[in-house]
Amino acid sequence: MSTDTLGRLNAAQRAAVAFGAPDGEGRWRSGPLLVIAGAGTGKTTTLAARVAHLCLNGVAPERILLLTFTRLAAREMTQRAEQSVAAARQAQSAGARTGAAARVDWAGTFHALAARFLRHYHQSLGLEESFSVLDRGDSADMLDVERQALGYHKSRERFPQKATCLDIYSRTVNAQCPLAETLAAHFPHFVQWHDELKALFAAYVERKLAQQTLDYDDLLLYWYYLVEDERIARDISAHFDHILVDEYQDTNRLQADIIRRLRPDGAGLTVVGDDAQSIYGFRAAAVENILDFPTQFPGATVIKLEDNYRSTQEILDTSNALMLDATRSYQKALRAARGAGQRPRLVTVEDEQEEAHYLCEQVLERREQGVRLWHQAVLFRNSRHTLRLEVELGKRDIPYVKYGGLKYLETAHVKDVLAVLNWAENPRNELAAFRVLQLLEGIGPATARKACDALAAAAGDFAALDAVAGLPAGGRAGWDATSKLMQDLVSAPWPGQMERVLAWYQPLLERRYDQAFPREGDIEQLAQLANDYPSRRAFLTELTLDPPSASGDLAGPPHIDEDYLVLSTVHSAKGQEWDTVYLQHFSDGTFPNEFAAGDPHKLEEERRLAYVALTRAKNRLVLVNPLKYFVPQQPKLGDRHVYGSKSRFLTERVLATLEQGHWSSRQDEQPAWRRDLRVDLKDRARAMWR
DNA sequence: ACTAATGTCCTTTTT
DNA sequence: GGACATTAGT
Numbered sequence: 001m002s003t004d005t006l007g008r009l010n011a012a013q014r015a016a017v018a019f020g021a022p023d024g025e026g027r028w029r030s031g032p033l034l035v036i037a038g039a040g041t042g043k044t045t046t047l048a049a050r051v052a053h054l055c056l057n058g059v060a061p062e063r064i065l066l067l068t069f070t071r072l073a074a075r076e077m078t079q080r081a082e083q084s085v086a087a088a089r090q091a092q093s094a095g096a097r098t099g100a101a102a103r104v105d106w107a108g109t110f111h112a113l114a115a116r117f118l119r120h121y122h123q124s125l126g127l128e129e130s131f132s133v134l135d136r137g138d139s140a141d142m143l144d145v146e147r148q149a150l151g152y153h154k155s156r157e158r159f160p161q162k163a164t165c166l167d168i169y170s171r172t173v174n175a176q177c178p179l180a181e182t183l184a185a186h187f188p189h190f191v192q193w194h195d196e197l198k199a200l201f202a203a204y205v206e207r208k209l210a211q212q213t214l215d216y217d218d219l220l221l222y223w224y225y226l227v228e229d230e231r232i233a234r235d236i237s238a239h240f241d242h243i244l245v246d247e248y249q250d251t252n253r254l255q256a257d258i259i260r261r262l263r264p265d266g267a268g269l270t271v272v273g274d275d276a277q278s279i280y281g282f283r284a285a286a287v288e289n290i291l292d293f294p295t296q297f298p299g300a301t302v303i304k305l306e307d308n309y310r311s312t313q314e315i316l317d318t319s320n321a322l323m324l325d326a327t328r329s330y331q332k333a334l335r336a337a338r339g340a341g342q343r344p345r346l347v348t349v350e351d352e353q354e355e356a357h358y359l360c361e362q363v364l365e366r367r368e369q370g371v372r373l374w375h376q377a378v379l380f381r382n383s384r385h386t387l388r389l390e391v392e393l394g395k396r397d398i399p400y401v402k403y404g405g406l407k408y409l410e411t412a413h414v415k416d417v418l419a420v421l422n423w424a425e426n427p428r429n430e431l432a433a434f435r436v437l438q439l440l441e442g443i444g445p446a447t448a449r450k451a452c453d454a455l456a457a458a459a460g461d462f463a464a465l466d467a468v469a470g471l472p473a474g475g476r477a478g479w480d481a482t483s484k485l486m487q488d489l490v491s492a493p494w495p496g497q498m499e500r501v502l503a504w505y506q507p508l509l510e511r512r513y514d515q516a517f518p519r520e521g522d523i524e525q526l527a528q529l530a531n532d533y534p535s536r537r538a539f540l541t542e543l544t545l546d547p548p549s550a551s552g553d554l555a556g557p558p559h560i561d562e563d564y565l566v567l568s569t570v571h572s573a574k575g576q577e578w579d580t581v582y583l584q585h586f587s588d589g590t591f592p593n594e595f596a597a598g599d600p601h602k603l604e605e606e607r608r609l610a611y612v613a614l615t616r617a618k619n620r621l622v623l624v625n626p627l628k629y630f631v632p633q634q635p636k637l638g639d640r641h642v643y644g645s646k647s648r649f650l651t652e653r654v655l656a657t658l659e660q661g662h663w664s665s666r667q668d669e670q671p672a673w674r675r676d677l678r679v680d681l682k683d684r685a686r687a688m689w690r
Numbered sequence: 691a692c693t694a695a696t697g698t699c700c701t702t703t704t705t
Numbered sequence: 706g707g708a709c710a711t712t713a714g715t
Contacts, residue, residue, distance in 0.1 A: 069705080070704095070705080071705095109705060110705075111705050112705085135705095136704080136705090144709095153709090153710075154710085154711095158699090161699095161700085161708085161709080162709090163708095216704090216705055217705095219705085220705090279703080280703080280704075280705095282702080282703060282704085283703085283704065283705075381702070381703075382701095382702050382703070383702085383703090384701080384702090438692095442691085442692070442693095443692085444691060444692045444693085445691090445692090446691060446692085447691080447692090472691085472692085544705095545705070546705085547704095547705095569702090569703065569704090570703080571702090571703045571704065572703090572704085590702095593702060593703085595702065596702095605703095609703080
């Protein structure tokens with residue numbers, strides 16, 4: 001059997017991996033299984049090993065459905081599983097043929113797999129197979145069109161902005177609850193707009209259907225509608241012997257409903273997660289999904305992984321202390337299998353500039369100690385706070401990659417090029433059409449509208465563009481070139497289409513943007529990326545569902561082989577680990593975010609977020625707290641710098657686990673240093689007698 | 691009809 | 706410091 005896959009695991013991990021038993025035909029079967037995996041307890045290893053175990057025990061790899069939170073996680077898990085299957089087979093048949101490789105094809109995010117199922121069943125849903133997927137920006141823009149059409153934008157009282165409208169819509173869909181509830185619970189200041197929002201969303205839905213465009217939420221929603229039908233649910237479900245779901249604590253109502261539809265009895269269902277790491281409440285994630293799993297699936301087995309293989313005991317002490325302050329107990333105390341190390345440090349610095357200095361110094365010093373840059377990460381709550389750091393890193397020639405926040409795909413020029421491809425793929429996509437046409441000299445909304453109407457009348461034949469009348473005198477040449485390009489793209493083979501688009505776009509780029517040069521580079525990179533995809537459709541869909549900057553695919557840094565420092569939002573850092581972790585801007589207002597201050601639930605989510613950040617570190621953890629920081633609100637009140645207060649998460653219990661200090665680039669700055677130290681002693685002296 | 695320029699409000703995290 | 710709406714100018 002698969003002793004090799006099981007060999008290096010501890011007892012709990014092994015139980016999770018081998019849960020179940022072979023049936024009469026030698027295929028592995030199991031009932032519902034919930035694995036509670038604390039931070040750093042080998043969750044990925046265990047899940048990958050379970051997949052490998054299944055493959056080695058009679059389950060065909062194509063009969064495994066693996067749902068993950070990011071594409072990166074899917075890739076990592078399938079690769080690991082495939083490797084251990086290959087290794088085990090080789091060991092078994094020493095030297096002989098190793099059999100077919102185990103390729104787990106049905107692995108990916110809920111959204112990516114939803115797109116696959118929807119294209120497959122498009123006829124049953126009355127969708128066209130070529131439907132487009134809208135990213136957040138596109139969705140917001142489309143909502144904005146409706147918002148203006150309905151005249152809400154010029155109300156006397158503030159109507160929510162397009163992005164906020166999308167948040168409200170998205171939350172309502174994902175939580176599957178009435179709009180009134182969403183508003184009351186999460187957007188109380190907008191309850192007055194209930195009826196208008198309802199009308200807005202109705203119009204939005206109509207427009208999406210008319211244009212055959214789906215937003216992120218539609219992918220889940222339509223997948224749910226799909227499996228609501230008994231026959232289709234059975235049809236899909238019959239394709240899979242096992243369904244495994246990662247990061248179950250961050251699934252929302254809709255996702256859980258889909259799983260229930262596919263596996264009403266929980267047969268062959270494995271879910272893995274950690275309630276202490278639930279950090280996607282803002283996206284309507286329902287931590288109840290994991291907490292109530294045993295009730296939802298009676299007879300479910302629960303296995304807890306509690307031995308932490310990642311961090312030193314000191315780092316876990318701080319993390320555990322943080323969670324002891326949580327209002328709800330998670331009954332979890334991580335134990336370090338690795339033993340002791342250095343205490344985590346809490347360092348105050350004067351302001352944000354000093355913070356950037358300090359981080360650079362520390363990173364370089366650590367590198368001197370032999371820790372490569374890519375084993376170090378700076379984590380932050382919000383990407384705006386990294387600007388100074390990025391400048392400082394640039395000055396000192398320290399290479400870095402940034403995950404989360406920075407949006408390569410959302411820059412105007414990249415969106416322009418993608419809009420052309422999107423329009424070619426789906427002529428009904430008016431959002432793309434308007435974007436493309438308005439790039440042309442002398443073409444505004446009115447002319448674009450005419451073009452779209454002509455196109456619709458011609459059933460999407462781009463030749464109809466030639467007949468559009470009333471163009472401005474100077475615009476004819478550009479218009480004809482565009483029309484020709486679109487007609488070419490419909491029939492041209494995919495390789496080479498990007499070149500045509502670039503040739504067309506080049507002059508527009510120069511006319512439109514001041515610094516055309518760096519933008520050209522971005523576009524060329526996009527063209528490179530396009531080569532990796534087999535078709536235009538695959539390129540567009542996967543790009544929106546898995547943007548390069550978020551998953552860690554190239555596109556950002558010039559040379560990925562070189563050593564580089566990692567900058568990441570805490571959210572994007574989920575599931576990752578580094579030797580050294582610096583947590584930037586650890587002060588009240590950022591950690592927790594001021595937005596969360598009033599709401600106990602949000603505050604707890606912020607705490608879990610901090611917990612996720614702390615538990616990323618293996619050997620060294622540094623929290624940096626600037627005493628003075630920039631507050632963008634309240635303009636024109638003199639100095640907009642404000643002395644912030646210490647994070648409320650730094651209770652005496654937590655502080656007791658930390659080593660504290662102050663850092664300054666100017667050696668003569670004694671006062672701040674003394675002030676800080678005095679506070680420290682007070683806290684400790686009190687703590688001793690509590 | 692389209693473009694450029696000015697004024698006002700808000701500022702998280704992501705598939 | 707940026708997004709978005711409105712206004713003035715071509």
